[in-house]
Amino acid sequence: xxxxxxxxxxxxxxxxxxxSDRPALTNVDLEIRKGEIVLIxxxxxxxxxxxxxxxxxxxxxxxxxxxxxxxxxxxxxxxTTSAGYLxxxxxxxxxxxxxxxxxATVEDEVAFGPxxxxxxxxxxxxxxxxxxxxxxxxxxxxRSPTALSGGQQQAVALASVLAMKPEVLVLDxxxxxxxxxxxxxxxxxxxxxxxxxxxxxxIVEHKLQExxxxxxxxxxxxxxxxxxxxxxxxxxAEDAPFLYERGLSPPQVSLLAHKLxxxxxxxxxxxxxxxxxxDIFSTIIRTLEATPTSQSxxxxxxxxxxxxxxxxxxxxxxxxxxxxxxxQDVTTRFYEGDFVGIIGQNGSGKTTLVKMLxxxxxxxxxxxxxxxxxxxxxxxxxxxxxxxxxxxxxxxQLFSRTVYxxxxxxxxxMRVPQDxxxxxxxxxxxxxxxxxxxxxxxxxxxxxxxxxVAIASVLVMDPKVVIxxxxxxxxxxxKRREIMELMKALHxxxxxxxxxxxxxxDLIAEYAQRCLVMKEGKIILEGKPHEVFxxxxxxxxxxxxxxxxxxxxxxxxxxxxxRRDILTVDEAVDYLTSRGVP
Amino acid sequence: MAFEYIRGDTVLHRLDPRTKVLFFLFVTVLSVIIYDPIxxxxxxxxxxxxxxxxxxxxxxxxxxxxTLLPVFVMFILLNYFVLPxxxxxxxxxxxxxxxxxxxxxxxxxITSALRFILFIWLSRxxxxxxxxxxxxxxxxxxxxxxxxxxSLGIAFSSVPLMISQxxxxxEAQKSRGSQIxxxxxxxxxxxxxxxxxxxxxxxxxRGMNVAKTVEAKAFTYNPKNRTFRKRIRFRSNDYLFxxxxxxFTMIFLVLKLLYGWFDYTFLLRDVFKLL
Numbered sequence: 001x002x003x004x005x006x007x008x009x010x011x012x013x014x015x016x017x018x019x020s021d022r023p024a025l026t027n028v029d030l031e032i033r034k035g036e037i038v039l040i041x042x043x044x045x046x047x048x049x050x051x052x053x054x055x056x057x058x059x060x061x062x063x064x065x066x067x068x069x070x071x072x073x074x075x076x077x078x079x080t081t082s083a084g085y086l087x088x089x090x091x092x093x094x095x096x097x098x099x100x101x102x103x104a105t106v107e108d109e110v111a112f113g114p115x116x117x118x119x120x121x122x123x124x125x126x127x128x129x130x131x132x133x134x135x136x137x138x139x140x141x142x143r144s145p146t147a148l149s150g151g152q153q154q155a156v157a158l159a160s161v162l163a164m165k166p167e168v169l170v171l172d173x174x175x176x177x178x179x180x181x182x183x184x185x186x187x188x189x190x191x192x193x194x195x196x197x198x199x200x201x202x203i204v205e206h207k208l209q210e211x212x213x214x215x216x217x218x219x220x221x222x223x224x225x226x227x228x229x230x231x232x233x234x235x236x237a238e239d240a241p242f243l244y245e246r247g248l249s250p251p252q253v254s255l256l257a258h259k260l261x262x263x264x265x266x267x268x269x270x271x272x273x274x275x276x277x278x279d280i281f282s283t284i285i286r287t288l289e290a291t292p293t294s295q296s297x298x299x300x301x302x303x304x305x306x307x308x309x310x311x312x313x314x315x316x317x318x319x320x321x322x323x324x325x326x327x328q329d330v331t332t333r334f335y336e337g338d339f340v341g342i343i344g345q346n347g348s349g350k351t352t353l354v355k356m357l358x359x360x361x362x363x364x365x366x367x368x369x370x371x372x373x374x375x376x377x378x379x380x381x382x383x384x385x386x387x388x389x390x391x392x393x394x395x396x397q398l399f400s401r402t403v404y405x406x407x408x409x410x411x412x413x414m415r416v417p418q419d420x421x422x423x424x425x426x427x428x429x430x431x432x433x434x435x436x437x438x439x440x441x442x443x444x445x446x447x448x449x450x451x452x453v454a455i456a457s458v459l460v461m462d463p464k465v466v467i468x469x470x471x472x473x474x475x476x477x478x479k480r481r482e483i484m485e486l487m488k489a490l491h492x493x494x495x496x497x498x499x500x501x502x503x504x505x506d507l508i509a510e511y512a513q514r515c516l517v518m519k520e521g522k523i524i525l526e527g528k529p530h531e532v533f534x535x536x537x538x539x540x541x542x543x544x545x546x547x548x549x550x551x552x553x554x555x556x557x558x559x560x561x562x563r564r565d566i567l568t569v570d571e572a573v574d575y576l577t578s579r580g581v582p
Numbered sequence: 583m584a585f586e587y588i589r590g591d592t593v594l595h596r597l598d599p600r601t602k603v604l605f606f607l608f609v610t611v612l613s614v615i616i617y618d619p620i621x622x623x624x625x626x627x628x629x630x631x632x633x634x635x636x637x638x639x640x641x642x643x644x645x646x647x648x649t650l651l652p653v654f655v656m657f658i659l660l661n662y663f664v665l666p667x668x669x670x671x672x673x674x675x676x677x678x679x680x681x682x683x684x685x686x687x688x689x690x691x692i693t694s695a696l697r698f699i700l701f702i703w704l705s706r707x708x709x710x711x712x713x714x715x716x717x718x719x720x721x722x723x724x725x726x727x728x729x730x731x732x733s734l735g736i737a738f739s740s741v742p743l744m745i746s747q748x749x750x751x752x753e754a755q756k757s758r759g760s761q762i763x764x765x766x767x768x769x770x771x772x773x774x775x776x777x778x779x780x781x782x783x784x785x786x787x788r789g790m791n792v793a794k795t796v797e798a799k800a801f802t803y804n805p806k807n808r809t810f811r812k813r814i815r816f817r818s819n820d821y822l823f824x825x826x827x828x829x830f831t832m833i834f835l836v837l838k839l840l841y842g843w844f845d846y847t848f849l850l851r852d853v854f855k856l857l
Binding site: 056058061062082083084085087088091092094096098099100101102103104105108111112113114115116117118119120121124125142144146147160161164355358360380381384388389391393395396397398399409410413414443457458461 | 587589713714715735736738739740742743746747750751753754755756757758759760761775776779780783784787788791792793794795796797798799800801802803804805807808809810811813
């Protein structure tokens, strides 16, 4: 097969899932050539995963449904070729890493695919070692995959598909559980595999800015149809604002250039990367009058943190029964009216720390006081009156026949008089826009609405503090913002103190008033995001990276007298406009 | 944790998984024919020695046994509801006119409880010293179709994940005030509904995801010619171990069938004449 021959060829594909009356894909035409790295993006529900499931024959063989049109993969018609055979040529990594781990050890997990191919034992051993070396987990090969962090599980899942040495590699959001540096490492690795192995790589992702340098082509899907297709430069030079409006995240530097250009700034080429944007913005900044620069003066208007500490953590450490010390000697405070983001690399102790705030875990050493209650001596049902904890996966808690019953569960447990239930539930349901679903079964709702039900079921207990653990994982940028807007409204309009855990630095930049950075169980940085994101080296050491626009202004600040603490695109536009950029 | 494998290079670790399964069967036969609690205790002692030889941390054995203690007591108590042998001396009744306490029913209850502990100790010893992939290959060698053996292997491997997912469900419900740790058994069942329902949902999802994953990893491509990385074969130790344990079981079986030995009062009444 020559380098230009089509590896995947799709003509007029329309597909409808069994039981659905609406097609998930409509009239899709697509051709992917050997050796290409293709990025497929689009909002949640656009049909990205459905499209990818045709590449290895899961559609139509596994899912069933009705399919029209033609799909050929490596010359094989997927309708007449078994999924088992296609899987020997096309490997697919699914979105949720933990759901696809099936073996007792990391080594067994990576070997599972090659074993199915029936290749000699020596080659399997060599492939397993090389795949684990690729993802940097060779030292954990004897561990159970379930004992690993989310990021490590994702790396194991990736190694397990790499070990099959497929001709086509399909990766569905391969970095959804990874921290920023882990994400960059995986994308560099994919670039390396593409160059060295000449594999065709198809990646479904929302993280456009990290992929523009390695992707040859971007396909934008929406509502089951191909909306845009072309090289990253073609797509982003013209359509970055369009992508943003569709709820996606184009590179911040591209968006900034577009925004300034729409205001009249003379920007001929839209940059995609920091080095490109550095040249362009250097030219702009050189033309500005030299005005004094103040650092981080503008703390956002909604800050209303007061000095009243409501949670006091003193010298706290936590050790799990298996001996792992997840939190080490942490001392910090949370204040009334706080809106705090907790960030840190995978396995840094973020979740363990917040689980100690409502008594789910008791500190092994030190004390946690919540509104004066020592969590060591208090029962969990006393603590949850003050601190509500929303879990990442709504499906791990919904069980009732109707949303109303689901929301009344906490009230019943807290022995709230029954005559108060209806009012409290109605109020919270309205606030979270789920009032029309009160008589519906929770499992019949969309994932986004189920998440709102899960949040409402905690809010109905009226805690003063709301903890949300990675609420945006696996969501597209628009959904992420929707969830964070909800948190912002709870904070601003309903006076809740909000603590959230995330890997998304853009969300920290946009929403958090304070942030804590954790590394190896310790808090290494604490402060306003404007201050914290100036500590590039410490962040880098904990696998975190400030937002792209912050990195741009850091680089500009090394050359010119400009503010280095810019966090968001809007902040950059305002700042440059105030400095005289048209 | 169920199906936990502790890596090691001891005699037991090195035995072929088929040997261990057969040994398990021999001990099962022994435990069925033996009713004497003292001999049952001796069997437990032998198994504890095997734990020691396999270098399984003592804490593991202690924690397994601790969790079994309530069941141990339950076995003994329930046995008092079985009618005692005719002529047995009744010391007291647990309930007015019900559940007579006799030496015979006490000994029988203790034996049943010890037998239960023996089963758990043995099955855990098997999983502590045998990796899932070895068990899987062992099953294939015992003529189980590779698809079935691999599916069982996946099911065993899923246990830790399912436990962790159930723990998350419990934590989520505790965060909404659910009091799972109630003592009243009826209230406990009701309290577990919010755990069981999402648990079932997650389990069904897990099943679907596993099916999709194995299909995408070419599991159905050519299962008969699948390569198994683990290679197992009988060595001299296996033959020795099987011969010894097989002979021991046969002797006990013959003594039981011919002479009726190992009744629940065998040592105390017939041998030591204490009763």
